[in-house]
Amino acid sequence: MAGAGQPTIDEVARLAGVSRGTASRVINGGAHVSPAAHEKVLKAIEELQYVPSRAARSLVTQRNDAVALAISDANPRLFTEHPFFSEVIVGIDTVLAESDLELMLVLGASVRERNRLRRQLSSRRVDGIMLLSLHGEDPLYELAEQADVPVVYGGKPLGVEPPHYVDADNRGGARQAVEHLVTTGRQRIATVTGPMDMDVGVARYHGFRDALGSAGLPAHRVANADFTAASAVRAMADLLDRFPDLDAVFVAADSMAAAALGVLHERGRRIPQDVAVVGFDDRATALTTHPPLTTVHQPVQALGAEMAKMLLSLMAGRPAGHADPAHAAGHPAIDVAQFTVTENECVARPVPPFQSSKPASTSISHHEFWR
């Protein structure tokens, strides 16, 4: 009868010689419990190896102590190719680890998975949702809106302004990257863009235009890609076909830049003598290419961490309604990632802390491209 499956709180209480209520109190922080009882319960828990049933607890508290990360991208290849997602996950996990929340991962590639996602998000199994990589007309956006738990977006969805999201200043970063090309004397600057149905793709493209516009240079050398290596190869080849005289390329992601580099090599372009290349995203990838890629660094882990923090504060604010002095004017709807300034070899340089609501200071990692 006892010891059948997992021990229950009643068994703990019995062993400790106290009531179920007292045992529960000890488990949940131990307020209003005499030291003697506290001690006894603790010992019983230890002896029985008791771990509370989350299901039973959730049923009564109506909380789940779990959050979901939904990655809604039609292209599973992107998830594996692009370190972005892993970085975000690590950032999120770092924050979650401190709060004992579980992380549910939902990939939403296929229609089938999309339905599953729908079910999972609405089965009251999680207390908050983080949404990543939303394309333009992503049906998930709608779904998330009608969820009755807080939702935080990673990357602003295209065309809408959701109440809570975290994003980097993609436009400013791209602008700086391209300005750097201009500064070093490049004249015929091209770009391989990200997907134009995502804000990140559009914003970086706008940054490209901004920089060239200010410099009085033409901005018509454009080829679209979708962040995958294969698409970048096509786009780079396309650019070279259409504009054989281009002397610089701004590629909207490092993983794509690495692929573009291969095409340039193949076509006999010397880098950086013939064509300069600037990427965007992370330093790690940039260093494995040859030559090491010049890149604008985006603190993706910090972005993930910020998403998690924002979600946490949303979740806390909901039931308690307490006003956090730091956020007196309401929750910050937008956080702007700072780009890292790195002027030298940067393998071991620590990532500067992510900061909220400050003007984005962007920067560029110099490598031998510019020597």
Place this chain on the structure above:
Amino acid sequence: MAGAGQPTIDEVARLAGVSRGTASRVINGGAHVSPAAHEKVLKAIEELQYVPSRAARSLVTQRNDAVALAISDANPRLFTEHPFFSEVIVGIDTVLAESDLELMLVLGASVRERNRLRRQLSSRRVDGIMLLSLHGEDPLYELAEQADVPVVYGGKPLGVEPPHYVDADNRGGARQAVEHLVTTGRQRIATVTGPMDMDVGVARYHGFRDALGSAGLPAHRVANADFTAASAVRAMADLLDRFPDLDAVFVAADSMAAAALGVLHERGRRIPQDVAVVGFDDRATALTTHPPLTTVHQPVQALGAEMAKMLLSLMAGRPAGHADPAHAAGHPAIDVAQFTVTENECVARPVPPFQSSKPASTSISHHEFWR
């Protein structure tokens, strides 16, 4: 009173004009329910947007419809640098999507996270556990053994033979890679190994030794690394210092090979004229390097999928105890990944299906290294 929070099954039943039991039957497959009642319940569900509470269901069924993927690696950087983990996740998710199971992701980098992991795995919140990337003396192994849910390992833990795991024939794959170097006339072959406290690191190193041993070549040109790019840079530099005359390197992971390539370039080695390089893992990474990396491909997604399938069958077998004819002799404890044979440029080549319990046929992607 009604409509307060989420609708309950009772509200559905009331609206449909049937009893709670009948509503429940419809929700769970609809056996022994008259067409009329069935119809009415479905309509009520639709109208109320009812989704069953997982917590309540779990409490009574003692199931969770969730599995955990625990990645127990001390190095968070590895997770972000190495596409391996993303690939595994995608593979797992593909299988899970068909079974409506949730995936909890637990990273176990820090001690704090390790404790959290411990708690999560024993809080009866998941029905099965997949463990990835276990290092030598990982305490998690013990913990998993005493968990009362099925456990599947991704990658054989070092020094033990767990009942259920999925792994690739790392030794055979490495051997083939190195044999390839031998075949093309290389004499002074070195290796950058993976972590030697993981089976994958040791096995690939053994494969290296196997090949050189058979060829009668010395196998002393060895530098250890841990799968991170930084460690590979160090190891490659170390090899060049100690064995300036080396004419080939087998690098135990593509992500490391990319980094090693940079070092070789820097030191003025021409590739492949002076030094040939072979990597190990995935084709995608291999193509973004310059020149494109020759590599032994490991179908990592398939490995993830296989882990999930194994776990699923374990979970199903437990309560039902039904004997699957295909696995008549008991569950297969070991699955061996086939390596992909690709003799040409291979961007678009489909991955051959992953197969169980067959001799590993290994192969190598040819690129201009060998032209």
Place this chain on the structure above:
DNA sequence: TCCGTTCATGGGAGCGCTCCCAAAAAGGTC
């Protein structure tokens, strides 16, 4: 028409917990 079967249905019990209230115990004060 009556009775034995089969099948659909209703609803009680209970999963393991937290919440809350009432009761008991412990302190403090005059």
Place this chain on the structure above:
DNA sequence: GACCTTTTTGGGAGCGCTCCCATGAACGGA
């Protein structure tokens, strides 16, 4: 020692579901 206050404790109620058993309806054969 009587009385009031505070702290600690016990245990009932109930979260939303599934399981199961008893009941009722429908059906078919004699």
